[in-house]
Amino acid sequence: MTWWRRGLAVLLLLPLISGCWSNRPVELRAMVLAMGFAPAPQNRIRATVQIPTTTGLTSLTSGSAPSSSGKLDYIISACALTPGMALTRIQDQLQTDLYLGQVQLIACSSHLSAGQFRLLEDYLTRLGPLDKTAYIIATPSVRKLFHIEPKVGGLPILDLIGGFSCQGCETIMYRQHQWDVETALPTAGDSVWMPYVTVTPTGFNTGRILVYRHCTPVWALSPHDSMLLGLILGITAKGYVNFVMQHDILGIRTLTSHSSVYPFVRANRLYLRFGLAVSGTLDSWNGPPVTVARLGSIDSQVAHYLAPQILTVLKRLQRQGVAPEGWLAPLIWRSYPSWHSPSVWEAHYRKAVLIVHVHFRITNVGDTE
């Protein structure tokens, strides 16, 4: 066969293997911005998708406010035994191709059973077109989240997504991508955490963390505890504490931390030593004038204030059998192969001695950042 015949054959074969017939222009795709999964009667799952309308796209493109009659998006729901089947039923309600390649947010109901959550994660893991960088959140009501009243200037859900996308904008950088959850699930205890978003009359309430164990929500941390957990995980960007120190009110903000965990075993007992280097800005102080010596005293007081609170959070996590870091168990297993079993690990973890060292330092005094 001459070279040009080979070339011709390749040219003819290439389109056949390209799969180009399934390509569709964007305008023929129903672009899902967000999807949610919630439990439904008879152990079924309700899938909900949010798709911007033509009006919505145009207003988003031009930046103009949509007309009063124009809907920015449409919400479609369907129930089925599996998430895949539910999405297929949603596709049945559409005239365009349901396109999941640009899903920005996956909302999981905190009422999903462990089985349903595992089924959902298994499905999302294997869903080829899904963008695995989509943010995943937990919420008590998917329906409320998707039906929040649109504000002037765009879809509310885009504001939520924008908040996650902005590095350092939130108090805690607690965003979780789909692939974070995918990779965290197979570790011991299936302990994962996700941002816990609730809907308020004015919008979204963020700043809380929901902790899962064995795919079941076990603890929705308060905003303060979430901040402390953020310090342990090193993801708090704008933490805030205030307390009374020697009859004077002290406020520290812009709390950030670098944390480390040093696990070791003594007498067949697991010890976990957490070291946190926390820094922050002196925000309010109505005591005597700040001097270098007094700053050192404040540093020490703040460290003493934070350490027991962090230990409390850690102990509560320990009681739930949830490790703050997914990699903790594999780290121990490397030195103690005999603990290489989820049940053995959990038993040791529950009895572990937790030690917390906090080193605090004020880095700024009085700036207005």
Add this chain to the structure above:
Amino acid sequence: MNQARRPRLERKNGKAYIKRGETAHAPTEGGAIIDGSQITRQASQKPLLEQELLHDLTQSTQKFVQEIEGLLAEHALVGDFDGYSGSVTAAYDRIKATLGQSPDIVIRRFQIGVAAVDAMLVFVNGQVDNNIVDRDTLLITTLDEPATTSPATLLTRLKSHFLAVGHITHTTSWSKIIPTVMLGGTALFIDGVREVLLLDTTKFPARAVTRAQSEPSIKGPQESFNEVLLTQMDQLRRRLPAGTLRFEPFKIGQHTHTTVICAYLSDVTNPAIVEAIKERLGGIHRSSIQTSNEIGEYLADRRFTIFPQIRFSERVDLIARNLDQGKVAILTANDPTAMLLPNTLVDFYQTTQDYAFPFWDASLMRLIRLAGLIAGLYLMPFYIALSSVNPDLLPVKLLLTIDGSRQGMPFPPEVEVIIMWLIIEILREAANRLPQQMGTTIGTVGAVVVGTAIVKAGLVDALMIIIVTLTALALFTVPALEIASTWRWLFWFFIVAAWLFGIYGIVLLTVVIVVHLSSLENFGVPYLSPFGPTRPSDLADSWIRLPFPQIRMRPTTLRTLAPRAAKTDPINPEVILHRAQTRFRQ
């Protein structure tokens, strides 16, 4: 004779054709019949031929017989068909039979001196300087030679004392006489002398030296070549007055006798390249050469590659600069475009304007051209790929923008590209064909009116207009026309690849192109040089240009005889200042 090979006559559209079996099918008109005797015999054997055809045949045969008689007369005197017999009458018959049919052929017969020796001047009216011809004719006719002077002595006297033209040669060969006359020379025949004087009386109608139209420049030299080869050489000589500048002529074209000049600097250019080019030039056998490109396509190493291997230019300064770099220039008579070779890809992105501006400006211009190439080649394919095949790779807000602008569009992006590009190509071609002022108008009308109308009509989305405009503008940044069409072709390959395979297709095609470019060589010079293979010293004048004192070497890929183009130690301004101050104090 084999029946299948026997010639037969046919008529078609009022013209006579000779059909020789199944192999030859030559149209014949007037004196173009070659096998006249056979045709006559054939005609006499076929009484049924039409009267008109017989008339044509008779005329043709008469001319043919006249030619044969002229040839036979010459042959009887000389012994071969190519030699001039020394008989002006025989020469007159022969010229009359062959050239004399054309009205521009002037045959002037006269007598010289007291002895009244027959002489004849033959030239082509319009191609000779009439002043020279008239003056010389007058001088010759007033020659007062005694009757005893032999014709040979007469010829010598004429050559040395009377003829005032610059170049005079003599020959006895008709194969040299006829082409010389055709190219503007004048042939002087003297009865009794077998040598014919060929006088260089050429004066072609020539265009003035003008500004370079196809390669404009804001700053620096503006001079361009014209169609006259001698002027081209003069222009180059003026810019490169080196004694080592060689012009080696070649005659190409059986009918056109086109003079092609191979120009190079003998102390710089790699002799292997020169020899290879000369060998290829010598191997060209065509009946007609009208443009330099017809020669250029013979000189390319790879004829079917889409990438140009020869750079064409009408700029004298560009050719002179590249000759000094060690390249070879090919000048073609009657074509103002000279060819340069061998070339690399980067060569097609360099202009002489780059050397007329400070190096920062020059480097910026070259980088902008590179950016233009990338944008022109990739912007549209990426749009197709990202909007049709891989939208998941786009940021959501950009995708929403694209999606919003495409709502309600009747055609997919691929069809929109075809529509828009077709419009652009039509506008481009229309602008080329119209006078310059109208061309600008067409461009404005096309860009503003058609573009706006198309968007308003809802045929193409606004984003597509922006991308197409940017693409077209980006591809216009290419300084060399010959590579512009390469990118226009590749643009479509990229569109198809993006449409079929998305981003993967674009990457795959890019790899294929880079591999192909890596494999290309032009007279042993790698096409991707100085990047593949890397030639660090050549990088000084590639996509960027360093200051001239830093560019000391000629391109190493050309393997020149003199690699160094400048001294290694640049002038140190501080030293000069110090010396000046010292002299001032003294």
